[in-house]
Amino acid sequence: MKTNSVRTLNTDSSLLKQINYVRILGLLRCNAGLSRAEIARRTGLTRSTVTVITAELLADGLIRQGAAMASQPGGGRPGMELDLNPDGAFFIGAAIEADHIKVAELNLAAEMKAKLSMPLTDTDPDTVISQLVQLIQQLRRANPFSSQRLRGIGLTTPGTINRDGVLIRVPGLNWHGVNLRKYLEAHVTLPLFIDNDANSAALAEVYLGSAVQSDSLLFLLLNEGVGSGIVINHRIMRGANGTAGEVCELMIDDQNLIGSEYGQPGSFGALVGKAGLLKQYQQQVGKMAELSDLIEALNNEDKDAYNLVSQWAGRLGQGLANIINIINPERIILGGSLTALLPYIEDQLSQILTSELLGNGEFGFFSTPNSRWNISEFGEDASVIGGAVLVYQSLFQIPDLVLLNL
Known part of the structure; x- marks a missing residue:
């Protein structure tokens, strides 16, 4: 239950370029400190293609260039280390739980930068969503730098959710047929991703956990x-x-x-x-x-x-x-x-x-x-971290094509 990828997909050569964008970004997520030559070797892309894509990633602020690497046998100019820029993108996770609502912010290095929570005292959907939006706004006001680089909001909740973001049933809250997407899109302009808590927590383990x-x-x-x-x-x-x-x-x-x-x-x-x-x-x-x-x-x-x-x-x-x-x-x-x-x-x-x-x-x-x-290892934060990962994973995917391990 998620929106389209944050990056808009086109066709033909533009699509191929975006696929390579995701491939290189995913490679650097799993392997920090690679040179352009090493990226070309591991992906099979030409060096000129790697140069173009990494220049775009640098311009987008998603990767950073570090120190020069040691010269290789045979001479030649030493390559520059490339890795993810932790401050290049931020992701908000939101979780509706049985007795609390939580929001948290992760950066591109998957570090939790902030977290807020509030007791759930009223289970009326309008009230809960209103409180959740207030928490999200409070989180953004407290972190103005990251707020400018937010990629979206991922919401998790217990219960059964269909592909349209409609809660079919949530035991404990007594919610039936609540359209979470409709509720939130009236208040939030960022891309919105919705899934249940167990699915989201599972994704968190696959991307960030054990x-x-x-x-x-x-x-x-x-x-x-x-x-x-x-x-x-x-x-x-x-x-x-x-x-x-x-x-x-x-x-x-x-x-x-x-x-x-x-x-x-x-x-x-x-x-x-x-x-x-x-x-x-x-x-x-x-x-x-x-x-x-x-x-x-x-x-x-x-x-x-x-x-x-x-x-x-x-x-x-x-x-x-x-x-x-x-x-x-x-x-x-x-x-x-x-x-x-x-x-x-x-x-x-x-x-x-x-x-x-x-x-x-x-x-x-x-x-x-x-x-x-x-x-x-995520303890009581598994659901809210999972919410952030719903957005995080979109940087490393295009629809129906996952390039996690390269």
Whole structure:
């Protein structure tokens, strides 16, 4: 769910030039300090073409020229190092979450330069969008230099979003059929990119995180409910209607009567999401409780709390194994608030996955050296960073052509 690429596409020789523009920019993103000669060697482009394209990139402020490189054997004038200019472009990520809205700004070096958040006290769409726009404006006013080089805004939200930026359903906010694009375009003139939180977080891992070298990834987002983003060959797998990865209704235990707005009774979303887990914990302790209370009980070696989390790990492992068996990803990354529980059940989860996977892990996942699962390094900022990456990736793509690893 995104707008057209920031760079307008034409045809014929102009299109070829823009493809080469993306190729060279992508190459420098992954390999800093290359000379023009080395760029020509790696891309197969002529030196004259590389000279023209790098001159355009320098004029656009996206790359910078550094020191002269050491002379090569055989003489000749030493080349100049080229790499990305961190201040050449900026990207705003915005995230609507269950209880907060956040905005953040990343530069071309993928460094977070600023972040703002606000508690979500009213779930009315008009109110939420108005507050979000205020945060974006506040962020821009505080950073006037970067505001002049903004490439767009990427918005993420939980729930199901179609290709037109319409929220089909958002549990927790009770939104149905909300046209986010229409709401925001009335207030924002920058290019707008919209996707759900799990897809966006998955892209963040592929472009900036621990899955940069992976061809396929399953990102499981464990918040109030459960969502997933699936990346194949560096692109989000969306399905026919843009709803691929909606794993919340995956049935885990049809005898279990625990349900929530995040899934029907016995489903993955109801049993593994935070809303369902806390409902069980509150029944156990006989009072209202938060995730922090459950973690405190685990730290105090509370046997009942540990048994509950162990049961939760079993359901998480079962659902995760079912998804892995279907899509066979190279990497699995878990993110969201419930990853705070994973250190307590890490060994148990790995054992469950091994036993539940095809061939007990002898083939498929875990059968190759690079296959493993880990916790997202982006923590609670995974969604808002993912929003910024929706815009960031547009610099390195043209429609239907991704040139990430050159």
